Amino acid sequence: MIIRDDIRNIAIIAHVDHGKTTLVDGMLKQSGIFHAKQEVEERVMDSNDLEKERGITILSKNTAINYKDKKINIVDTPGHADFGGEVERILKMVDGVLLIVDAFEGPMPQTKFVLTKALELDLTPIVVINKVDRPDARPGVVEDMVLDLFIELGATEEQIEFPVIYASALEGFATADLDEESDTLEPLFKSIVEHIPAPEGQIDESLQMIVTTIEYNDYVGRMAIGKVNRGQVKKGEKVAICKQDGSIEHKNITKIFSYQGLGKEEVEMAKMGDIIALAGTEDINIGETIADAENPEALPFIKIEEPTVSMTFTTNDSPFSGQEGDYVTSRQLKERLFTELERNVALRVEELTPDTFKVSGRGELHLSILIETMRREGYEFQVSKPEAIIKEVDGQKMEPIEEVIIDVPEDFMGTIIEELGKRKGEMKDMTHLSQTRMRLTFEIPARGLIGFRSEFLTKTKGEGILNSTFSHYDNYRGEMNTRRNGTIVADRAGETTRYGIFNAQDRGIIFVDPGTKVYAGMIVGSNSREQDLDVNICKGKKLDNMRSSGSDEAIMLTPATKFSLEESLEFITSDELVEVTPKNIRLRKKILDKKKRIKSQK
Numbered sequence: 001m002i003i004r005d006d007i008r009n010i011a012i013i014a015h016v017d018h019g020k021t022t023l024v025d026g027m028l029k030q031s032g033i034f035h036a037k038q039e040v041e042e043r044v045m046d047s048n049d050l051e052k053e054r055g056i057t058i059l060s061k062n063t064a065i066n067y068k069d070k071k072i073n074i075v076d077t078p079g080h081a082d083f084g085g086e087v088e089r090i091l092k093m094v095d096g097v098l099l100i101v102d103a104f105e106g107p108m109p110q111t112k113f114v115l116t117k118a119l120e121l122d123l124t125p126i127v128v129i130n131k132v133d134r135p136d137a138r139p140g141v142v143e144d145m146v147l148d149l150f151i152e153l154g155a156t157e158e159q160i161e162f163p164v165i166y167a168s169a170l171e172g173f174a175t176a177d178l179d180e181e182s183d184t185l186e187p188l189f190k191s192i193v194e195h196i197p198a199p200e201g202q203i204d205e206s207l208q209m210i211v212t213t214i215e216y217n218d219y220v221g222r223m224a225i226g227k228v229n230r231g232q233v234k235k236g237e238k239v240a241i242c243k244q245d246g247s248i249e250h251k252n253i254t255k256i257f258s259y260q261g262l263g264k265e266e267v268e269m270a271k272m273g274d275i276i277a278l279a280g281t282e283d284i285n286i287g288e289t290i291a292d293a294e295n296p297e298a299l300p301f302i303k304i305e306e307p308t309v310s311m312t313f314t315t316n317d318s319p320f321s322g323q324e325g326d327y328v329t330s331r332q333l334k335e336r337l338f339t340e341l342e343r344n345v346a347l348r349v350e351e352l353t354p355d356t357f358k359v360s361g362r363g364e365l366h367l368s369i370l371i372e373t374m375r376r377e378g379y380e381f382q383v384s385k386p387e388a389i390i391k392e393v394d395g396q397k398m399e400p401i402e403e404v405i406i407d408v409p410e411d412f413m414g415t416i417i418e419e420l421g422k423r424k425g426e427m428k429d430m431t432h433l434s435q436t437r438m439r440l441t442f443e444i445p446a447r448g449l450i451g452f453r454s455e456f457l458t459k460t461k462g463e464g465i466l467n468s469t470f471s472h473y474d475n476y477r478g479e480m481n482t483r484r485n486g487t488i489v490a491d492r493a494g495e496t497t498r499y500g501i502f503n504a505q506d507r508g509i510i511f512v513d514p515g516t517k518v519y520a521g522m523i524v525g526s527n528s529r530e531q532d533l534d535v536n537i538c539k540g541k542k543l544d545n546m547r548s549s550g551s552d553e554a555i556m557l558t559p560a561t562k563f564s565l566e567e568s569l570e571f572i573t574s575d576e577l578v579e580v581t582p583k584n585i586r587l588r589k590k591i592l593d594k595k596k597r598i599k600s601q602k
Helices: 020-030 049-054 081-093 109-120 139-152 186-195 330-343 364-376 410-422 452-459 498-507 549-554 565-571 594-601
Strands: 007-014 061-067 070-076 096-102 124-130 164-168 173-175 208-217 221-230 232-234 238-242 248-252 255-260 263-267 269-271 275-279 289-292 309-315 348-353 356-361 381-383 391-393 396-409 426-432 437-445 465-475 487-490 508-510 522-527 533-535 576-580 585-589
Touching: 007 020, 007 081, 007 109, 007 186, 020 061, 020 070, 020 096, 020 186, 061 186, 070 186, 081 208, 081 221, 096 109, 096 139, 096 186, 109 124, 109 139, 109 465, 124 139, 124 186, 164 186, 173 186, 208 275, 208 330, 255 269, 309 330, 309 364, 330 348, 330 356, 356 364, 364 565, 364 576, 396 410, 410 437, 410 452, 452 565, 487 585, 498 508, 498 522, 498 533, 565 576, 565 585
Parallel strands: 007 070, 007 096, 061 255, 096 124, 124 164, 487 533
Antiparallel strands: 061 070, 164 173, 208 221, 208 289, 221 275, 232 269, 238 248, 238 289, 255 263, 255 275, 309 356, 309 381, 348 356, 381 576, 391 396, 396 437, 396 465, 426 437, 487 522, 508 522, 522 585, 576 585
């Protein structure tokens, strides 16, 4: 066995918004990757538009920095459990993890999720308690909470003896002792080199490398990314691809790239311990092994947890279909969904009819990110309400259960407990965060959370924080009544008028502005009562010589409520759809015709 002491491979894992990507920024800047006058944007690793807008990491990314004579390969992983498929693969590439925890909030559901995966793979942890410069920081308490979490997850004695670094990613400092002043991240770099084990393995034996990510480049095509587990690989060399079905294909490696800073540099060869990207492997998929051409040996396939939520994608058949999108046919929709499977390994796609596809993922966010990405690419389609995937085990119905952690002002605690009780939630823990805020921990069926988040924000007047992660499958907990108010539905096609909206707004909340094009069966508002209400929202004011034509301008309208994609998916019920186009997100009834709709309900 050879130890490559010149390399350290680490993954950065954390809950959403605990400062993981900001810390990577600081590490890149202080390692001298950027030249002095180079302008560097914030959260530079969140490179795609959706990540920048939402402030979350969706796709894992590789980077590398040099510290003294060592190269540190860093993988920034998603913090949200819906992208756990990314995390599970990526941890196969590294020998240790930086677990980042907020100095006030402490470990959250996603912290627990990613740490469980890291401990299962026997990775060496370093705990970074971030945001210690917060006025309400409580690093001592949080450190004890992290230790309790390690013990709860069954960590080994070696893993429990984790080093702790106190840091402020935003201010760019880290220290191993809170009493010691520091203005750099040097103590963090030092801890990585000292505590994270160097890659260990055989360089002289035959090649083995498992593909953990696929990337596409306009110049070299499809690239396979992973860590060389054994042996070495040279440019121009012939290799064997061990496919999932047991077959073997032979390919020539045309280029090898190593990571440096935010980019890649071409190298002639790579050996055990290196994290690299290989070109020349066009048809390769995630989880397959690149091996020696003469002596191919496959590594075990990466096991990814099963999806918990599904929804249907169908071609757009509304009266406005084909007017706003570039890709509208069932063939184009099918090709795009099956292409997504190649890189999104936690996703499942099943063709139900030529026009309808059942898409299953790890959660609402996992699926909504896919919908938003496709929408921006020019696709036009319709989606149904997300539904939890119910399994049958030994004749017993089983459903996914989520662990939910809620931070809420004490005044709203009773309301939230009552609401989650209606949704079959069970309280597991209750603690005081401060004199006025409580932390509640629940176990609740995944279907009980669908549509709850927007209601939760309303009930807590925007002051509550809700985090959830998949926990386990358990016995089906029976029917739940989460009936919401009915909808206000346009009864004819046309353009909405101020007068039509003014007449309808007394009945509930309106979603459209004056001058919006609508069609019969399109949802234009939420009724204040339980039943659906069909209205003529395009109604014009009758004007004659007794009424001045300008009097319409004096009508006072309540501003329209606009839904994001996630809010739209939460709002609809099983007899409704969300119509998604590059320009608009519309809500509609599945059956547009009012008479047919009433008939189907009988």
